[in-house]
Amino acid sequence: MEKYVIKFNLKKINTYSIPFTVINSDASNESLASVFDIEGKKVICHRTFNEFEKLLSSTWREMEAIHYTLCSCKSMFANKEITWYTDNYACSIIVKKGSNKTQLQTLALRIFEILFENNINLNIFWIPRNLNVLADKYSIKYLTIGSLATCCLID
């Protein structure tokens, strides 16, 4: 028990800085997508859900969009401050405070572990769906590829 406390007992004092990237994420019925810029290059992170995941709630799918992007691109964001926009209001609260449902709670804990291990400072906000057009488009557009997992770079 003491080891567990000592592991987390350290916090860097944050100074105000401009966020490294702004990430928009969205999840449709069949796939998730998130769009962001790194050094002038547009990065799209995308994957399709399997049959089991399609049956889960829409909040879970939006949370998975955050979890999957952080998992695959965590080395890019290490030691940096990032801003995140999703179009699900519950999702933006559950990442901070947790939920009574076990599936959402375990996802929130996993997201926290990734953020802690890589020293990422995440600020998550809700925006209405009509401002989240780009991520919404990509979560439907790449359906035709049909691959399980893709993360592609476009100039």
Add this chain to the structure above:
Amino acid sequence: MPKDTWLGIEINLNLGVLKITPERISNILKTANFLLSNKYLSARKLSKFTGKIISTKYVLGDLVLLKTKFLYKVIESRAYWMKFYFGKICYKV
């Protein structure tokens, strides 16, 4: 003033780091052991323990809110504040 303690938080401006003092950690662990050893608890003692964890939010971050989610749910379901009431509910979960 490179190093100072304030309200149980150790502020180190040389490294730019915040820490909880070891006395406070041992205090929290002591109350946790007390709660685990007793079969029946009052709402007052349980909320005392959660308050001690929540007050470390400046150092531990959002983990504090995630881990005490269920403790608050149990405290909210109380009937009395001081009576020993919680034992059976806690035991089931």
